[in-house]
Amino acid sequence: MRDPLGRPPVVLMVPAFLATLLLVVPLVAMVGATDWAELPDQLRSEPLRQALWLSLTTSTAATFICLVLGLPLAWLLARVEFRGRGGLRAVVTVPLVLPPVVAGIALRTAFGRTGVIGEPLLALTGFAFPFTTAGVVLAHVFVAMPFVVIAMEGALRSADKEYDAAAATLGATRWTTFRRVSVPLALPGILAGLVLGWARSLGEFGATITFNGNYPGVTQTMPNLIYVTRQSDQDAALALSMVMLIVSIGVLLALRDRWLGTP
Amino acid sequence: MSEAPNGTGRPANLDVSVRVANRVEAAFTARPGEVLAVIGPNGAGKSSLVRALAGLVPAEGHARLGEVDLLQVPARDRAVGLVFQGQFLFPHLTALANVAFGPRARGTPRAEAEADAQALLDRFGIGELGERRPRQLSGGQAQRVAIARALATDPRLLLLDEPLTGLDIKVAMALRIELGRHLASYDGVTLLVTHDAIDALTIADRVLVLDEGKVAQLGTPAEVSQRPRTEHVARLVGLNVVRHEEQLMAFTPDAVVVTLQEPVGSPRFRWHGRVADVSPHGDAVRLMVHAEPDLIADVTPAAATELSLVPGREVWLSVKATAVRSYASGGR
Numbered sequence: 001m002r003d004p005l006g007r008p009p010v011v012l013m014v015p016a017f018l019a020t021l022l023l024v025v026p027l028v029a030m031v032g033a034t035d036w037a038e039l040p041d042q043l044r045s046e047p048l049r050q051a052l053w054l055s056l057t058t059s060t061a062a063t064f065i066c067l068v069l070g071l072p073l074a075w076l077l078a079r080v081e082f083r084g085r086g087g088l089r090a091v092v093t094v095p096l097v098l099p100p101v102v103a104g105i106a107l108r109t110a111f112g113r114t115g116v117i118g119e120p121l122l123a124l125t126g127f128a129f130p131f132t133t134a135g136v137v138l139a140h141v142f143v144a145m146p147f148v149v150i151a152m153e154g155a156l157r158s159a160d161k162e163y164d165a166a167a168a169t170l171g172a173t174r175w176t177t178f179r180r181v182s183v184p185l186a187l188p189g190i191l192a193g194l195v196l197g198w199a200r201s202l203g204e205f206g207a208t209i210t211f212n213g214n215y216p217g218v219t220q221t222m223p224n225l226i227y228v229t230r231q232s233d234q235d236a237a238l239a240l241s242m243v244m245l246i247v248s249i250g251v252l253l254a255l256r257d258r259w260l261g262t263p
Numbered sequence: 264m265s266e267a268p269n270g271t272g273r274p275a276n277l278d279v280s281v282r283v284a285n286r287v288e289a290a291f292t293a294r295p296g297e298v299l300a301v302i303g304p305n306g307a308g309k310s311s312l313v314r315a316l317a318g319l320v321p322a323e324g325h326a327r328l329g330e331v332d333l334l335q336v337p338a339r340d341r342a343v344g345l346v347f348q349g350q351f352l353f354p355h356l357t358a359l360a361n362v363a364f365g366p367r368a369r370g371t372p373r374a375e376a377e378a379d380a381q382a383l384l385d386r387f388g389i390g391e392l393g394e395r396r397p398r399q400l401s402g403g404q405a406q407r408v409a410i411a412r413a414l415a416t417d418p419r420l421l422l423l424d425e426p427l428t429g430l431d432i433k434v435a436m437a438l439r440i441e442l443g444r445h446l447a448s449y450d451g452v453t454l455l456v457t458h459d460a461i462d463a464l465t466i467a468d469r470v471l472v473l474d475e476g477k478v479a480q481l482g483t484p485a486e487v488s489q490r491p492r493t494e495h496v497a498r499l500v501g502l503n504v505v506r507h508e509e510q511l512m513a514f515t516p517d518a519v520v521v522t523l524q525e526p527v528g529s530p531r532f533r534w535h536g537r538v539a540d541v542s543p544h545g546d547a548v549r550l551m552v553h554a555e556p557d558l559i560a561d562v563t564p565a566a567a568t569e570l571s572l573v574p575g576r577e578v579w580l581s582v583k584a585t586a587v588r589s590y591a592s593g594g595r
Contacts, residue, residue, distance in 0.1 A: 168338040170339075172368035180368075
């Protein structure tokens, strides 16, 4: 249909087209370069299955923790007025812009065997996060939480505060209101935030490898495996990347159909 | 119906003297069963008053409902029902769940809360719509659900914030009659915020007029409509009111004679002004004229055409002394 406002200007269409190319070409190239015959063999390899399983479980665990801890934080930022709210939001946002390697170093300083929390934790329980699967989850939570909190805060904010007021006049406590009004109203945004966090976790590389090293079956997630494989076998790395792409897109599509609807 | 916070269940007198900083300051009392209309121009403090009573904005003073000073208890523990402007029904809950929400939040078991909610919906003539979500309801139906939701907690004070605003005129008319009936059988105190004089004059037992955050007038609908104390009240009830020495003079818009020349003879009261607005009003054409003070005048469509009465047109207005009702402006 002809747009009554006139044709889109070339000066906008050309950059838009280039942006699309830039995003699509690498993925298409990867799909084209993959040796599809070799893919089933790759799938059967033990390191891949270990890494894929580890990636899926740690990302899911991290996402769950982001929900349990991040949703209350998002609610606090969206619904409660207090001194320093702006500052707290800024602090929450920092890991968003922090290079992941730096995040790994920061985690070391806090949770490493000689870290601020890590040392007393080790003394008390004999447990230390670095080089463990729990450490992988911790790194994932650290990098994914900002995405989750910011997305969920936006979702909670977009639900009119007047609904909270209505619930209060009907006798609901803030906890009841949170459960029965705020969360259901913000649910699509909350789920979108979780998907975003999960995807960020799945792709996490820098913080994980810095904080936890790269031990097969324990801390070797898919990105780590791809990284080490690439140093010896380019084709295998390509095949692994394909698996990652398929898993990511598959999960995204599944969630989109079930929960997110079409925007 | 539901478990009772703070004296729910017994009719109670309302004794209010509240101040919301920079918004409104009002003192009044009301008896159980009484419907008090709160009218006034935008920004007069109507919504602030009801939100203060509901506990949604901080206020000073007192608002005693029976033995309880509402201002001393949090919003959720007040025996107050509020119907919001714009309703704010929970969009993710069915009509029935919306109505049952209050009793459920106060601890009534689900089955009992839902049975009570169903009974309320039945009373409002929408019993068969219980499973619908708010967006599947018409404006009038949604407003009935909103009122039922507020009544479900069995409040001693019912606050209705512009309940008929935004509805189709016919729907508003039907709902007004129905609302009047429901309120007549309700034994608590009702505050009905409205900007529509018809609501105030037909449903209310008394009318509280707010202007610039203060009570401008408080009286029965008859008192307020016949002897409005301010221009705004007069405008609301469709009258002109003019201050003349110590007297207020009220006259209807159709008593006003509109001419282009200064009126000859000697009508006692005349004003020179500029037409500000022209709108249909029943079979007549209603003019809003900027003069000292602003006045409204009704003329026939033929006259409006003949005199080219369009905004900006300079006109003379006059009114015969016999058409004017004068009264002392004294106290409130």
